[in-house]
Amino acid sequence: MSCVRKRWCWGLLLAGCMVAAMGADNGPRQRSGVDYASEYIRTMQADDFSNPGMLWVTRGEKLWNASDGRTGKSCAGCHQDARSSMKGVATRYPLQDRDSGKLLNLEARINQCRQVRQGAEPYRYESDELLGLTAYVAHQSRGLPLAVRIDDSNREHYLRGRATYNRRQGQMNLACVNCHEQNAGRRLLAETISEGHGNAYPIYRLEWQSTGSLHRRLRSCYFGIRAQLPAYGSDELLELELFLAQRARGLAVETPGVRR
Amino acid sequence: MVARVQVPANARRGDVIAVRIAIQHPMETGFRYDLRGKLLPKNVINSLVCRYNGTEIFRAEMGSGIAANPSLQFYTVAADSGELHFEWVDDRGVRGEERARLVVSG
Amino acid sequence: MISRRTFLQWMAGLCALDAGSARAQAVASNDLRPLIAELTSGAAVTVGRIRVETPRLADNGHSVPMKLVVDSPMTATDYVSSITLLSPRNPRPLMAKFMLGPRAGRAEILTRVRLNGTQAVLAIAHLSDGTFWSGSAEVEVTESACLDAV
Numbered sequence: 001m002s003c004v005r006k007r008w009c010w011g012l013l014l015a016g017c018m019v020a021a022m023g024a025d026n027g028p029r030q031r032s033g034v035d036y037a038s039e040y041i042r043t044m045q046a047d048d049f050s051n052p053g054m055l056w057v058t059r060g061e062k063l064w065n066a067s068d069g070r071t072g073k074s075c076a077g078c079h080q081d082a083r084s085s086m087k088g089v090a091t092r093y094p095l096q097d098r099d100s101g102k103l104l105n106l107e108a109r110i111n112q113c114r115q116v117r118q119g120a121e122p123y124r125y126e127s128d129e130l131l132g133l134t135a136y137v138a139h140q141s142r143g144l145p146l147a148v149r150i151d152d153s154n155r156e157h158y159l160r161g162r163a164t165y166n167r168r169q170g171q172m173n174l175a176c177v178n179c180h181e182q183n184a185g186r187r188l189l190a191e192t193i194s195e196g197h198g199n200a201y202p203i204y205r206l207e208w209q210s211t212g213s214l215h216r217r218l219r220s221c222y223f224g225i226r227a228q229l230p231a232y233g234s235d236e237l238l239e240l241e242l243f244l245a246q247r248a249r250g251l252a253v254e255t256p257g258v259r260r
Numbered sequence: 261m262v263a264r265v266q267v268p269a270n271a272r273r274g275d276v277i278a279v280r281i282a283i284q285h286p287m288e289t290g291f292r293y294d295l296r297g298k299l300l301p302k303n304v305i306n307s308l309v310c311r312y313n314g315t316e317i318f319r320a321e322m323g324s325g326i327a328a329n330p331s332l333q334f335y336t337v338a339a340d341s342g343e344l345h346f347e348w349v350d351d352r353g354v355r356g357e358e359r360a361r362l363v364v365s366g
Numbered sequence: 367m368i369s370r371r372t373f374l375q376w377m378a379g380l381c382a383l384d385a386g387s388a389r390a391q392a393v394a395s396n397d398l399r400p401l402i403a404e405l406t407s408g409a410a411v412t413v414g415r416i417r418v419e420t421p422r423l424a425d426n427g428h429s430v431p432m433k434l435v436v437d438s439p440m441t442a443t444d445y446v447s448s449i450t451l452l453s454p455r456n457p458r459p460l461m462a463k464f465m466l467g468p469r470a471g472r473a474e475i476l477t478r479v480r481l482n483g484t485q486a487v488l489a490i491a492h493l494s495d496g497t498f499w500s501g502s503a504e505v506e507v508t509e510s511a512c513l514d515a516v
């Protein structure tokens with residue numbers, strides 16, 4: 001090509017590579033947020049007693065065995081021992097529900113089970129009950145690699161989630177990729193930016209002085225860039241959650257995680 | 261209140277054993293405001309007692325200086341087999357309790 | 367009509383005030399002496415025998431791990447009866463009081479505390495012989511980078 005000699009041609013090639021890299025599904029690194037945390041946070045997470053998130057796992061275990069709703073059934077009534085029946089389940093979420101045709105995360109699945117199978121009211125996001133049950137179920141997959149599947153049934157959702165991830169938003173005009181891929185490992189004031197994986201959720205966050213969901217953390221990020229907060233359980237957050245799950249494919253579930 | 265207690269499964273008489281308890285409680289300081297600007301009233305677990313077969317072996321008087329979802333680790337000498345009984349109360353008068361069995365040989 | 371000279375003097379005064387308050391922030395704001403006197407009934411407190419172990423740099427002031435260890439044989443006649451935790455900087459200086467006794471076996475407590483900024487936390491041990499001992503540890507408290515929406 002005659003343009004090869006011209007600098008602008010190389011510039012265009014470089015720009016093309018950068019754009020391609022921006023749109024990539026997996027960043028060059030694949031490290032959990034706990035690897036970016038301080039020694040104290042890592043110690044706190046590793047010890048089941050020191051890990052305050054385990055209080056919600058204990059709560060979830062109690063709820064799992066408690067009868068509820070019109071039917072008076074408990075989760076255990078159908079699913080028996082969660083340690084075997086729920087093992088590996090969290091690694092496949094969010095997923096496309098065949099019956100309803102909806103994209104469900106663990107929280108939505110638990111609420112769907114409550115309404116349809118138990119005849120019970122759905123739990124609100126960030127309630128101790130929903131956090132407890134979600135943490136308890138996800139905890140049964142601790143140590144197992146995330147393995148969400150993208151196929152024709154959920155590809156549209158996945159692509160929309162990816163678009164959200166790469167879209168500049170808010171007063172600060174930042175996209176997730178700008179911090180969590182282009183600047184992962186670097187400092188933002190007193191914090192080290194992680195890669196933004198959701199493999200440890202629900203987490204106990206020192207800042208919250210409580211356990212919280214991935215949607216709560218995502219909303220905090222939106223707040224951080226001064227963008228309008230999508231609602232808990234909204235399509236935007238669910239689709240972003242699906243994209244993030246695919247992006248974190250292979251990382252081990254750590255629920256309950258501890259973060260600052 | 262949800263609580264988790266950890267004591268060794270087995271101990272020999274005379275062993276110094278670690279006793280651990282974690283309780284879910286906001287330990288509300290009384291200095292925070294809700295999103296509407298209303299002050300959230302102080303509410304902390306102000307007193308926690310541990311009794312070993314009925315005898316008090318540890319007591320904690322706490323304030324808002326103790327972190328939310330308080331976690332405590334202290335020690336006791338393994339004597340007879342029996343029960344560790346924890347009782348605590350917060351500023352609202354809400355009580356909590358938890359028990360743990362202790363098996364001591366020798 | 368303010369003269370230019372007066373205006374400049376006012377500005378200099380304001381700047382001095384600002385620097386003064388900034389310096390005051392790094393210094394203790396609670397006078398612990400009356401609290402300590404009440405705790406010990408006026409008895410002297412000797413520095414030593416109790417160690418306060420915390421991270422030098424705290425991730426978040428809401429939750430700082432803390433270990434209190436007293437050098438004591440913990441026998442029936444020589445033991446720690448209580449450990450009191452005091453803060454020079456928190457809005458409530460009395461943080462906690464732990465009652466031990468000869469059945470403890472080891473005078474060691476682990477917990478997590480709230481720290482309202484960088485400070486040296488003070489712990490006072492009361493022994494069975496009636497003496498009081500103190501130890502302290504300085505902790506730097508950082509904040510989270512992004513403001514949270516709750």
